[in-house]
Amino acid sequence: MSECPVCGADVELTSDAVVGELLSCEDCGTELEILNLDPVEIGEAPSAEEDWGQ
Numbered sequence: 001m002s003e004c005p006v007c008g009a010d011v012e013l014t015s016d017a018v019v020g021e022l023l024s025c026e027d028c029g030t031e032l033e034i035l036n037l038d039p040v041e042i043g044e045a046p047s048a049e050e051d052w053g054q
């Protein structure tokens with residue numbers, strides 16, 4: 001169990017979760033990415049609509 005970095009809601013990870021896996025917060029709908037598993041770290045997934053200035 002981890003926490004959504006955006007709204008702080010509990011985010012459930014599957015037992016076979018892998019780094020880089022995308023999931024969405026059921027509370028705020030933000031697309032999240034698993035950054036690390038030990039310890040679990042979750043961040044906002046880069047949005048496809050976002051312009052990264054490249």
Ligand SMILES: [Zn+2]
Pocket residue numbers: 004005006007008009025026027028029030
């Ligand atoms: Zn959230």
